[in-house]
Amino acid sequence: MSPSKTTASWFDPKYVATVVGVLAAGALVFYSTLTRSGPTVEEITFVLLAVTLPATVAYEVTRRIR
Numbered sequence: 526m527s528p529s530k531t532t533a534s535w536f537d538p539k540y541v542a543t544v545v546g547v548l549a550a551g552a553l554v555f556y557s558t559l560t561r562s563g564p565t566v567e568e569i570t571f572v573l574l575a576v577t578l579p580a581t582v583a584y585e586v587t588r589r590i591r
Contacts, residue, residue: 538588546580 534540553572562568 536587536591538584538591541587542580542584545583546576549576549579 553575
């Protein structure tokens with residue numbers, strides 16, 4: 526396979542949103558290891574919002590700054 530000619534920029538909105546989303550998911554996994562309780566509907570909703578909201582905000586902020 527030939528190497529990709531495009532590289533991710535630190536200010537690319539998709540790149541920033543992906544990094545923030547991964548960090549948010551990692552923080553939630555770390556938190557869940559500390560609590561050791563089963564997920565409820567409210568907890569699942571919280572997890573989904575806690576991952577998607579920071580990623581969306583990071584995407585929009587980076588898109589506007591760029």
